[in-house]
Amino acid sequence: MGLDSSSRWRLIRRFRARGFREDTDRPLSVNLRVAQPSDCSAITEIYNFYIENSVVTFDEQKMDSSQWEEKLSYLNKLKLPFIVAASDQGEILGFAYVAPWRQKSAYRTTVEDSIYLRPAATRKRIGTKLLEELLIQSKAAGVKEVVAVISDSGAESSVRLHEQFGFKKQGHLGKVGFKFERWLGTILMQKSL
Numbered sequence: 001m002g003l004d005s006s007s008r009w010r011l012i013r014r015f016r017a018r019g020f021r022e023d024t025d026r027p028l029s030v031n032l033r034v035a036q037p038s039d040c041s042a043i044t045e046i047y048n049f050y051i052e053n054s055v056v057t058f059d060e061q062k063m064d065s066s067q068w069e070e071k072l073s074y075l076n077k078l079k080l081p082f083i084v085a086a087s088d089q090g091e092i093l094g095f096a097y098v099a100p101w102r103q104k105s106a107y108r109t110t111v112e113d114s115i116y117l118r119p120a121a122t123r124k125r126i127g128t129k130l131l132e133e134l135l136i137q138s139k140a141a142g143v144k145e146v147v148a149v150i151s152d153s154g155a156e157s158s159v160r161l162h163e164q165f166g167f168k169k170q171g172h173l174g175k176v177g178f179k180f181e182r183w184l185g186t187i188l189m190q191k192s193l
Contacts, residue, residue: 030126032133035082035095040068042092043084046116055184056151056158057116058177075099080111081137085126093121096130098138101147109144115158127161135165139193146193151177152185159187167191 035043048062075082075097082097094117101110115130138146148167150158152174159169167189174185 029088030085030093030129031088032083032085032129035072035084035097037069037072039084039092039095040065040072043068043095046092046095046118049119050116055153055177055179056155058151058179058184060179071097071099079141080143081134081141083130083133083137085117085121085130091118093118094126094130096134098134098143098146101145109142110147111138111143111145112147112149113138115161122157127157128164131161131165135191135193143193146191148187148189148191150187150189152187155187159189162189162191165191 044063044065044067047057047059047068050057051059051062072082078100080098080100083095084092085094085096086092094115096113096115098111098113101107101112113131113134115127115134117126117130135146146167148158148162150162152172168191169187170190171188172185173188175183176186177184
């Protein structure tokens, strides 16, 4: 059974109490850029970690690079942003993108955002940088509304991040997903651009 975000942080705090520390306070130099097909292997690795170890995504089956290449190509055709955060050495630390909220044409200016970070890159403000740039690029692409669909279990940091950028809670859907032998809900947040 995978760990949700709360369980993961409890485990990290336990390790820290025993003298083990992650270097979470050291700022990282990060370069934000448009995602390329060559980034899809790293994107797959990051996302599959969350599939296997958390409930922040409701996906249950690991993805492969070709699926991310297809998604990247699809979003590029729609002229929607898909960006990565890379270290000075070129390591992909995280990624963010927006995708259509629904397929019906009336929803054409509404998107859903997604942000995922390499676990070692959390708590370094990389998610903040990614979301800030994602919103700038989304507005430039003609997006009017951004919706965040966030797990109601262990994703408090994601809720706080979105609140920092003016997202407002619009609702809660209980028990809409079942993963790791338990029911999960989602928190709906929205921001107008």
